[in-house]
Amino acid sequence: MKGRVLVVDDERRQRDILQMILEAEGYETTAASNGRQALQAAASESFDVVLTDLKMPDMNGIELLSELPKQPAGPCVILMTAHGTIDTTDVVLATGGQSLPKTGSDGGGFEFARRLGHTIVPTTPALVPLVLDEGSTNAIHRELSGVSHDVELVLWIDDRISTRLSGSLLWTHFGVSGPVSLNASRHWLRAELEGRRVRLTAGFCPGDTFETQERWWLARTGARPKTSVVTALSGRVPAAVAAAVVRCLNIDPARPLAHLTRDERRSLSSAVVAWPLPVTSCRGYNYAEATAGGVALDEIDPATMASRICPGLYLVGEMLDVDGRIGGFNFQWAWSTANVAGRAVANCEGGVACS
Numbered sequence: 001m002k003g004r005v006l007v008v009d010d011e012r013r014q015r016d017i018l019q020m021i022l023e024a025e026g027y028e029t030t031a032a033s034n035g036r037q038a039l040q041a042a043a044s045e046s047f048d049v050v051l052t053d054l055k056m057p058d059m060n061g062i063e064l065l066s067e068l069p070k071q072p073a074g075p076c077v078i079l080m081t082a083h084g085t086i087d088t089t090d091v092v093l094a095t096g097g098q099s100l101p102k103t104g105s106d107g108g109g110f111e112f113a114r115r116l117g118h119t120i121v122p123t124t125p126a127l128v129p130l131v132l133d134e135g136s137t138n139a140i141h142r143e144l145s146g147v148s149h150d151v152e153l154v155l156w157i158d159d160r161i162s163t164r165l166s167g168s169l170l171w172t173h174f175g176v177s178g179p180v181s182l183n184a185s186r187h188w189l190r191a192e193l194e195g196r197r198v199r200l201t202a203g204f205c206p207g208d209t210f211e212t213q214e215r216w217w218l219a220r221t222g223a224r225p226k227t228s229v230v231t232a233l234s235g236r237v238p239a240a241v242a243a244a245v246v247r248c249l250n251i252d253p254a255r256p257l258a259h260l261t262r263d264e265r266r267s268l269s270s271a272v273v274a275w276p277l278p279v280t281s282c283r284g285y286n287y288a289e290a291t292a293g294g295v296a297l298d299e300i301d302p303a304t305m306a307s308r309i310c311p312g313l314y315l316v317g318e319m320l321d322v323d324g325r326i327g328g329f330n331f332q333w334a335w336s337t338a339n340v341a342g343r344a345v346a347n348c349e350g351g352v353a354c355s
C-alpha cells in the first residue's frame, strides 16, 4: 500500500474515477461526498492525502493560519468546511486558469492564491480565435468563412516585427481561427494589455518577400501574358482568397497579366506578403483553450512547485504564469508540474490536494 487518500467530491462519478485510478496505483482510498463526512473520516483515521473539490457547497475554501505560532511539523494550512476544519501540512492548488469557465476553471483559484499572498500576473485569453473589424477595407473574413490555408502571420509591435508564426489559418464569419491564429492570439492580447501599438499581417505565400513576389509576377507575365490576374494568383493561394484580394485592391479580376500596371503589380505583391488583419479583439475565455498570466513564477520553487510565499502550499498547472502554443504543451505543463508537486508532497508528512 503506497498511502491512504481521502477523496472528497459531491459528484459520485468523479469520486469513483479518482478512487479507481488511485487504487490501481496501489493507494488505499476512502470516499466522502460532503464536508461533514470528510471531517468525520479525517477525525477517525489519518490520511496521507486529501483530494477535494473546493467548489462543493459545504467546503468554504482554504485559509492560511499565518497568525498561529508555526511549529516545525504543525499544520500551516487549513481546509474550512461548513462543519469544521481539516488541518494539514501541505495543499496542492490545481484550479486551472479561466478558459472555458463552464468546466469550473473560472479563475476562482487565482483569488485563493492572491489571498495567500501571491502576485497574479494579469491574465488574458490564449489560444483563442481573433475577431476582425467587419467595416475595414481589408475585411475579407466573412466571404472566406470556412477556407483554410497555410500563412505566415507577423505580429508588429510599435512598428517592429515582434513575432513570426507559420501554420494553417481558418477564415471564419467573425475573423480568424486555426492553429496559427490561436498561437498568435496570446502575443496580440499581451501587447494590447501592455498598451502597445500592435498589428497583425498575414503572408499568403509563406516564405515570400515583396521582392520574390515581384519576380514571380514578372516571370508569370512573361510566360503567360494573357492569363487573367485572378487565375494567376489562384496558382499560389486558394481561388477564393485570390478573388477577395484582387477585389479589395480594385483590380479587374479578368485583366490579363500583360495589362497590369506597375502600381497594380506592386500593390498585389505587398498584399500577398503582408495582408493587414484588422484585429479588434478575441472571442474571450469561453472560446480560449488556455489562459496567459497567473501566479508569478518567481514565487514558486521549480524543484518542488512549492510556494515561496506560503509554506505548505504547492501550485501546479495552468494557474501559473505559463501558457504554451498548440501541440499538447499546456497538458504537458499541467501533468509535469503535478507530478513534481505530487512527489514533493509524498515526501512530506500529510497533505491535501485541491482543485
Ligand SMILES: Cc1cc2nc3c(=O)[nH]c(=O)nc-3n(C[C@H](O)[C@H](O)[C@H](O)COP(=O)(O)OP(=O)(O)OC[C@H]3O[C@@H](n4cnc5c(N)ncnc54)[C@H](O)[C@@H]3O)c2cc1C
Binding pocket: 053, 054, 055, 056, 094, 095, 096, 097, 099, 100, 103, 104, 105, 106, 107, 108, 109, 288, 289, 290, 316, 317, 318, 319, 327, 328, 329, 330, 331, 332, 334, 355
Ligand atoms: C477546449 C479546450 C481544448 C484544449 N486543448 C488542448 C490541447 O489540445 N492540448 C493542450 O496541451 N492543452 C489543451 N487545452 C488546455 C488544457 O486543457 C489545460 O492547459 C490543462 O487542462 C490545465 O490543467 P489544470 O489541471 O491546470 O487545470 P484544469 O484542467 O482547468 O483543471 C482545473 C480543475 O479545477 C476545478 N476548479 C477550478 N476552480 C475551482 C475551485 N475554486 N474549487 C474547486 N474546483 C475548482 C475545475 O473545475 C477543473 O476541474 C485545452 C483547453 C480547452 C478549454
